Amino acid sequence: MSAAAGTVHGVGLGPGSADLMSVRADRLVRGARHIAYFRKAGKAGQARRIVEGMLRADVVEFPMDYPVTTEIPLDDPRYAATLAAFYEDCATHLRALAQGGEDVVVLAEGDPFFYGSFMHLHTRLSPHVPVRVVPGIPGMAAAWAASGEPITWGDDVLTVAPATLPEAELARRIADTDALVVMKIGQNLDRLKRAVAAAGKTAVLVEYAAMPEQRVRPLDAVERAPYFSIALIHGAGRRP
Structure with a gap:
């Protein structure tokens, strides 16, 4: 690494409300000359929305538009190949900025190392330029706070399990644990509901935790899970 290289900061923004960002994250975001963030093509992006009104006037933005989301099945080799090329292109741009002496803040929803896209940049950037990670409150913490129960x-x-697991495997993990957080629900809602029922447990779905649209409902009463949805099964263990 060059001694003059800038640093790429993967900054966790927390679950969706600017006042749940860390002091360090706030400082880096407000001072950044270059920011980058992922988004769905044609959308502003949740990460960019969180920092609205916080950026300096001369900031240079680098939106990274996903080439695919649900258009190609996850198990199709084209999905991995398309995303790999996309992440490589993004990393090349950020690496050039850092090698030119510029610091860059990459905005990451939740925590950068928890089911986030930043990790794909980290693996491509860290051998070449300094990379620092600022942890953020993960969405699951906001979800169980919203549920009102420990x-x-x-x-x-x-x-913690993704709803993309095969249904039998998902049901096994639900049955084998005391408390559960389920991420990546979306189109897998019906599979998750069947797995929870098969395990003989009940769950709640938290939508848009820590955001104005926040809502908590029994999982079996839900017919559609928005992108920002997390399912919870609360533990009921030893208490004094």
């Missing part, structure tokens, strides 16, 4: 008690084991 997620774990005493010796409860907490499992």
Whole structure:
């Protein structure tokens, strides 16, 4: 790495409200000359929305538009190939900025190292330029706060699982744990509902945690899960 290289900062913005950002994240975002963020093509993007009104007047923005979201199945080799090329292009641009001495802030919803796209940039950038990560409050923490109940008690084991798992595997993990957080629900809602029922448990769905649209409902009463949805099964372990 060049001694004169700038730093790429992966900055966790938290679950969706600017006042849940860390002091460090706030400082970096407000001072950034270059910011980058992922978004769906044609949309402003949640990360960019969170920092609205915080950016300096001369900021240079680099929106990174996903080439695919649900258009290609996850298990289709084209999906991985398309995203790999996309991440490589994004990393090339950010690497050039850093190697030219510029610091760059990459905005990341939640925490950068928790089911986030920033990790794909990190693996491509860290061998070449300095990369620093600012942790953020993950969406699941905002979700269980919104539910009004502790997620774990005493010796409860907490499992975090994506709803993209095969249904039988998802049901097994639900049955084998005390408390559960389920991410990546979307089109997998019906699969998740069946898996929860098969495990003999009940769950709640938290939509838009920490955002103005926040809503908490029993999972079995939900017919559609928005992108920002997290399912919870609360633990009921040892208590004094």
